[in-house]
Amino acid sequence: MTSKRLKVLFWMPYHGRIPGGHQVQLVETSRALSVLGVDTSDSYDPDPPLADFDLVHGFGLTPLDILKCRESGRPVVSSPIYWGRSYTTSGPRSDRTTRVVLRDWVGRSWRGFRYFAASLRGRGPLIRLMLEEASTDLEQIAAYSMADLLLVNAKGEGANIRHELGVVTPTRIVPNAVNTSRFSPYFESVREARSLICVGRLEPHKNQLGLIKALKGVDDVKITIVGPDHPDHPRYRDACRRAAGANVSFLPNVQHEQLAELYAAHRVHALPSWYETTGLVSLEAAAAGCAVVTTDRGHAREYFGSDAWYCDPAHPASIRDAVLQALQHGPSAELARRVATEFSWEETARQTLAGYRYVLERGCPEPRARS
Structure with missing residues (x-):
């Protein structure tokens, strides 16, 4: 008896109109996984048929997108492509150079200036700025926390997500690659x-x-x-x-x-x-x-x-x-x-598939039977 082929949806509901490395990563990983025997489907649709798949691999998903997956009983693996809060190299402060620490200080100063400028315009603009930033941070934290696994491209990216956002979702390093x-x-x-x-x-x-x-x-x-x-x-x-x-x-x-x-x-x-x-x-x-x-x-x-x-x-x-x-x-x-x-896409696919198996073996959540 042959084992059932894993069916995975590669889902990027946003930014699909803008070409770049995020699209290359999606397409090439999907292609390489298909060579390994995984049935993959790429979608930029905001509302794809989630019930047709065993697992969703998301790129830039929001908490509401992940909630849709949850309601459909599908586990979610996410490729975050997280840039960090201050556009700096991250890590423990004792490991940072003086220049990196200075950049962090500049980033905090700029944020402080924005708050100060908003306060001069009145209470309303200040509150709006605070709510906008809080909403963005909370949405990102929620999306990363709701995923079953984060496939980060570098050790430092995973460290940034843990240290800056406090997210404890398991991570697996899956390097970017080339054809x-x-x-x-x-x-x-x-x-x-x-x-x-x-x-x-x-x-x-x-x-x-x-x-x-x-x-x-x-x-x-x-x-x-x-x-x-x-x-x-x-x-x-x-x-x-x-x-x-x-x-x-x-x-x-x-x-x-x-x-x-x-x-x-x-x-x-x-x-x-x-x-x-x-x-x-x-x-x-x-x-x-x-x-x-x-x-x-x-x-x-x-x-x-x-x-x-x-x-x-x-x-x-x-x-x-x-x-x-x-x-x-x-x-x-x-x-x-x-x-x-x-750094071949074949190796990236093998590491990605190992991440899928980790999630499915943990059984969170158990995929529902297809109707």
Whole structure:
């Protein structure tokens, strides 16, 4: 007798209209799990047929979404992609650098200023601000607490969720990954010596404008900005184009399948975001043979270690120095090999499936029989 195939719904009811790493993670994990014998279905529908599945794997679910799953008797595994309250590297205070502690202080000061400014406008604006922030925090805490398991992309992400939100839901580290058959064959490609690529949605969080300004005057470096315009940030797109010199080009209409050849044409990939749990594009670029410059805010070090260059997105000199060093040293064969062997979607799928089995074996809740 053959065992029943597990049926899993990959559910992202929000932000499906905005392309990015969250969608790549959903699609690639779903695909790799299907190879392992799991019946997967991807949905961006706000009201999918939950009763058709044994388990729901959610991306950005609200407490009401998870309540729907509960009412349908379906356990919920969630991929939180949690950025942290102050956009800083987290961890015990004794492990933090002076710069990280300073960032935390700046973040708290900015929040205090917002409260002070609201109070000057009167009691009503102050109360509204407090309720908005409390509502956002409580909704996130509730959503993470209601899930049966959180699949975090890094150890630091799980620590942030515990320490900052007080959530005690079990976590399992499931690293982000790359399509190794698509990106790895390009390591030996011939690249322009002074070429830089930056892949990501054109939005303030990704800090393309900071990159352009940091390299102002370094006219011999060819800069290619790849990624769609964010529908909510048209002014940012315009600011980037105004700041760009003749050595900067924009490619907004590139499909994910076309990225490998673009990485292969450039020596360095830079992602000076204000925060990244990892940065899927950094992993892809590394596998394809680019030297990697990435943000020092988040958990990229858990993936790249000493094989990448890190920059502070708030300081143009830090971005510039990291890029120039990466251009000088060039790609890391060791990093490309390690990414290709340790960060495949096949391995991600195996770790994800182990998480599903953990939840189902605990029996919380017991899936109801399909009608």
